[in-house]
Each structure stands twice: as structure tokens, then as C-alpha cells.
Amino acid sequence: MEERDRRAVLLLRHLDAAYNLARHLMRDPTQAEDVVQDAMLKALAGAATFRGGDPRAWLLRIVRNTAYDTLSAGKRRGEELLEDDLADPSADAETLLSQRQNVALAADALAALPLEWREALVLRELEGLSYREIAEITQTPIGTVMSRLSRARQAMLTARDSTP
Amino acid sequence: MTEPCADKRLLLTADLDGELDAGRSAELHNHMRGCPGCAALRDDLLSLRRTLATDIAYHRVPHALRQKLAPSTKRETAWRLPAGFAGGALAAGMALLLLPHSPDAVSTNELLASHLRALQPGHLTDVASNDQHNVKPWFDGKLDFAPPVRDVSAQGFVLDGGRLDYVGGRTVAVLVYLRQKHVIDLYVRPDAPTAVSNTANGYNIVSWTQNGFAFTAISDLNINELQQFADAFQAQS
Numbered sequence A: 001m002e003e004r005d006r007r008a009v010l011l012l013r014h015l016d017a018a019y020n021l022a023r024h025l026m027r028d029p030t031q032a033e034d035v036v037q038d039a040m041l042k043a044l045a046g047a048a049t050f051r052g053g054d055p056r057a058w059l060l061r062i063v064r065n066t067a068y069d070t071l072s073a074g075k076r077r078g079e080e081l082l083e084d085d086l087a088d089p090s091a092d093a094e095t096l097l098s099q100r101q102n103v104a105l106a107a108d109a110l111a112a113l114p115l116e117w118r119e120a121l122v123l124r125e126l127e128g129l130s131y132r133e134i135a136e137i138t139q140t141p142i143g144t145v146m147s148r149l150s151r152a153r154q155a156m157l158t159a160r161d162s163t164p
Numbered sequence B: 001m002t003e004p005c006a007d008k009r010l011l012l013t014a015d016l017d018g019e020l021d022a023g024r025s026a027e028l029h030n031h032m033r034g035c036p037g038c039a040a041l042r043d044d045l046l047s048l049r050r051t052l053a054t055d056i057a058y059h060r061v062p063h064a065l066r067q068k069l070a071p072s073t074k075r076e077t078a079w080r081l082p083a084g085f086a087g088g089a090l091a092a093g094m095a096l097l098l099l100p101h102s103p104d105a106v107s108t109n110e111l112l113a114s115h116l117r118a119l120q121p122g123h124l125t126d127v128a129s130n131d132q133h134n135v136k137p138w139f140d141g142k143l144d145f146a147p148p149v150r151d152v153s154a155q156g157f158v159l160d161g162g163r164l165d166y167v168g169g170r171t172v173a174v175l176v177y178l179r180q181k182h183v184i185d186l187y188v189r190p191d192a193p194t195a196v197s198n199t200a201n202g203y204n205i206v207s208w209t210q211n212g213f214a215f216t217a218i219s220d221l222n223i224n225e226l227q228q229f230a231d232a233f234q235a236q237s
Helices: A002-026 A030-043 A057-073 A089-099 A104-113 A115-126 A131-138 A144-160 B006-016 B020-034 B036-055 B061-076 B085-098 B108-118 B132-137 B223-235
Strands: B158-167 B170-179 B182-190 B198-200 B205-209 B215-221
Touching: A002 A030, A002 A057, A002 A115, A002 B132, A030 B158, A057 A115, A057 A131, A104 A115, A104 A144, A104 B036, A115 A131, A115 A144, A131 A144, A144 B006, A144 B036, A144 B223, B006 B020, B006 B036, B020 B036, B036 B205, B061 B158, B108 B158, B108 B170, B108 B182, B108 B198, B108 B205, B108 B215, B132 B158, B158 B182, B170 B223, B182 B223, B205 B223, B215 B223
Parallel strands: none
Antiparallel strands: B158 B170, B170 B182, B182 B215, B198 B205, B205 B215
């Protein structure tokens, strides 16, 4: 039990990671703050049931699920979740580009990525997490994490190359 | 322009992320020597990584939100010595055997060793709280002096907790503050000559005395910001 208490305290150390993920998923500072606050309350309430492992991954998973709940509750139809088995990734990128005009900057290109590709890229490149950790946070098979990262990067490269 | 091989895209991604085993990675690199398309994609992926590192913001939590969330942690958790504490103190004692020191002066090496040990997972704080009114009473009865604990959050230094440590031949209070991702350990002891301010192995050290206490702050924070911390702490007395 004492161990669990200590882990609850440790969560505050990962607040920046929690906020960064929420901010990139929600693409809005105010909504990101709401998500982080909700997620922290859930995490603290559930700290007693934490079964070990990495507290950062555990917190990020709660943040991620809270963000998804908020997005779907907001009926954001434009933010449709992707099927994992889309055809040719380069074709996906083309579609993406035709939908979004202004992807001159890397930040814009990242924000324009489909939600699940974006979260994989943020967790990998900004948090430096391994495929296994990303799989745990996103509740996704490792192979899917790998293919999302590959597609996300391909889309980013296509966006960059199409910039005059 | 030569296209990369369709069946190598996933492998190139996994290799970039260090997720391929050595055998398959070597195989892939061997393939790239004879395949300009795959080699070009590898270069593109590396350059994309650099772009992401420089152009994409890492959004740190706004200070107000951190402050807001801190008290709820306080309510939900019990304060206690973690099970690892005794072991940690023992480890500190052993470190002392290995490091030269006089009984009074706190050597830079000793401080650095203590700080680095504390940065190991689970060693940083024995009492974790953002509220000085929790941290200060925690030291009661554990030390023969009452260390001043101050709120310098307005200057961007967030209290993260405190611990006991053993340096300079005695048990001292260590207050832990955070500046973004940087940890500042503030060693507090009564009296005593202190380590001089300097830099060791990339860590900065700032010392001062005030109201009969000797303070030494050590952090990987740059020297200017660490000095700001020292100034802010002294101004709160």
C-alpha cells in the first residue's frame, strides 16, 4: 500500500509529459488543460489499484483515453479514427495533403496528421518512448505502432517535399 | 528519383527507432548500400527526426495548472518514509567511505555524489509535496534543527518535496525544487562552512549563508537560473 502511495506522488513528475501529449492530441491549450486535470484526478483516485510498471506509461494511458473520450464526446466528426489497415501509406499521405492546404511548417504538418498517427509520433519523437511503451499506452499491437509511425513519417515527408 | 523498396519501409522505420535486432539491422544496412532508394529514405527519415526535434514544441504544463493539481495530491496521499529509505541512507554512508571529506566542510564531490544518488528513481524525496506547510513539519523530530522551507513558485521554482541526506559528516535537510525538468537539490544545515560556488561535471553549485543556516543548491540548471533561485529563496526570508 505504501508503494502505491509513493507512485501516486510520482505522477506529478510526469505532468509535463501528460500535458504535452494532451496538447498535441487536442490541438488546443484549454482543452488540453481540462484533459490533464481530469486524467490526474482519475489517476489519483485509481492510484490504489495501480499494479506496478512504469507510472509515466500508466498516466499517459489515462491521459490518452481521457483525450479520446473528450474528442468523441465533442462529436468531432472531422477527427475520425483511422482504420489500421489502410492501403498504400503514400496514397494516404496524398489524401491527407489534398485535405489540408497549409502544411508548410512541420508543426502544421504534425497537427494535420490523423489522431492515431500523431499520438504515435509525439510519444516516439518527443517523449522518446519505445514501441512497447507506446503499444501499452495506446492499447495497440506493436506492429500497428510501427506501421502508424511509418505512415506518419511518410506523410510528414510528403508534406515537406510539397512545400515550395 | 529511385523509389525505396515497398517492403523495406517498415524495416527502415523500426531501424531508425532502434527496434530492429542486430542481425536484421545489419541486413538492412547491407541492402541500403546497393539500393539508392532505401538509402535516400533513410536520410530523409533522419532529417525529419532533426526537424521534429527543432520545430515541434514540447508543451510543458502551465504553471497555474501544476499549482492547481498539487494540492489534490496532498489530500490523496499519505506521507511517510518509503521502504527504500533505510537502504538509501546506507548507500549514502557507503558513498562517504569512498569520498575524501573533512568532518565540517562539504566537498563538491560529496555533494555531487549525494545529488546524483538522489536522482536515481525513488530516491529524490522522502516527503513529496508542493506545499511548504507539509514539507516543513515533516522534518520535525528527524533533525536537530528546523530547516526553513520557502515558497518560490512565483519565480518559477516549484517545491517538490524534501528528504534527509548525510553529507559533511552530519544529517542534513534537502529541499527539492523543480524548474521545468531540472531538479534543484537545496542542502540546508546549521552553521558550518559551505562548499564554494562552482561547477562540477556539468552541475552547478551555489552556496550562501543566511539566518544561521548554510545553504547549498546543486542542479544541472544553468548557472544564471540557479543564481536566480538562490536570490529568490533568500528574498523570501
